Amino acid sequence: MPDTVEHGLFIDGRWESPPGAARFTTRNPATGELLGSFVSGRAEDAERAVTAAARAFPAWRDTPAPKRGELLLRVAENLKRRKEAIGRVVTKEMGKVIAEGRGDVQEAIDFVEYMAGEGRRLAGETVPSELFRKMCLTVRQPKGVVVCITPWNFPTAIPNWKIAAALVCGNAVVFKPASNTALCAVEVVKAYEEAGVPAGVLNLVTGAGGVVGNALVDDPRVRTISFTGGVETGREVYVRGAKSLKMVHLELGGKNPQIVMDDADLELALEGVLFGAFGTSGQRCTATSRLIVHEKVYDQFLASLLERLATFRVGDPLDEKTDMGPVASADQEKKVLEYIAVARSEGGKLRFGGEKLRGGVFDAGHFIAPTVFETRHGSRISKEEIFGPVLSVLKVRDFEEAVHVANDIEYGLSSSIYTRDVNRAFRAVQELEAGITYVNAPTIGAEVQLPFGGVKNTGNGGREAGSVAIDEFTELKTVFLDFSSHLQKAQIDPR
Ligand code: UN1
Secondary structure, three states, X not given: OOOOOEOOEEEOOEEEOOOOOOEEEEEOOOOOOEEEEEEOOOHHHHHHHHHHHHHHHHHHHOOOHHHHHHHHHHHHHHHHHOHHHHHHHHHHHHOOOHHHHHHHHHHHXXXXXXXXXXXXXXXXXXEEOOXXXXXXXXXXXXXXXXXXXXXXXXXXXXXXXXXXXHHHOOOEEEEEEXXXXXXXXXXXXXXXXXXXXXXXXXXXXXXXXXXXXXXXXXXXXXXXXXXXXXXHHHHHHHHHHHHOOXXXXXXXXXXEEXXXXXXXXXHHHHHHHHHHHHHHHHOOOOOEEEEEEEHHHHHHHHHHHHHHHHOOOEOOOOOOOOOEOOOOOHHHHHHHHHHHHHHHHOOOEEEEOOOEOOOHHHHHOOOEOOEEEEOOOOOHHHHOOOOOOEEEXXXXXXXXXHHHHHHOOOEEOEEEEEOOOHHHXXXXXXXXXXXXXXXOOOOOOOOOXXXXXXXXXXXXXXXXXXXXXXXXXXXXXXXXXXXXXXXXXXXXXXX
């Protein structure tokens, strides 16, 4: 691999490329092109990164929060300046179309800017005391060393959701990215390095989850793990972290429904499902993987969906005209094709796609046709997260059945309803069991100034993004200030 750029670990403010270190590479899932070579970190590397973070923490904690926010503003500027270049790296490394590659970086910029302002808020609360001349309030304090473990599907946005929030709160971070988007991770870290992040405050350790991830989760000096990824790995991280009583924040899967009622604007609903189901090749936690349609409009809506898919352009994700690129890796391709086989074997009625695309440019990459199955509620493809361009279509009699089908699932991240009936819209907001509900908009496209997360097996109750992002990365100190010059006894002194 003479031409492949070798990237190092970033520990204590230095890029390290130990000669002879084991390495792995990333490849463009559309072309097979080699993109970079990265260090397969060892447990010792993870430990050294934690040591660097622990050493850097006190000075960072003592840096005024508005100053920490200023660092983030410089990071945002760096990301803005390099938005096009980094957007192209996103597209090349995980295959989302270039408009979405840029969007990934924009989402990172949006959140980093938003968190920069948090440096001047980081609010606690002030409440009255039951006693004389006594003041009661809370202040936020950082946790110390926190670990951010991130997925490949939003390889710049999600790391920034975690890192920017953690840093503005005064924590030191060890960042362990998904291996198949390691180049994006290097780009993210460079934006912080160039902004002047102090040595040790942000560290990058690439490598296998079973080695680097486990070492970080086991390390007693780490207080919080912020993890986004699949439910199986998330459960392992949770259980492992519990042994040392760590706070483990989980953002996991989804099986997100778009409901289309008989009174919906069907053209709008059609645009919504095309974007929601096949944007990012269906590889978003928020992707629309179930289309729940009222029986009165079912045949008509399905027919127009199939008609639109006939001219849907799958191909080179760097081409602005492409609607959908490849899936992100050979592993993803294998998993999605296995689910397509499951769907066929359980009697799903294939209405579109259902295969790996071959011939011409497709042969070099992991391209799967946008796939539509008519299926029944309860089939495996209607319940399990596939994380690919596979849409299950389900027919329902009425609103009540639509909500029942939408909710009768182990996940609860995003949800959507298309209707013109204001009462139904409000009922959906109230009754859909999900962290996010959209009315007349697709299940994807959350904005960073609002909380992001879900119910049931989508997580363990936390939220990222929005102003509540700081809850994950701060401890609340409760403060009682008694200026009465007397011993006062709460609950005991006469009232
Ligand atoms: C994810 O897939 O984990 O709402 C994140 C959206 C994006 C974020 C998705 N803003 O689809």
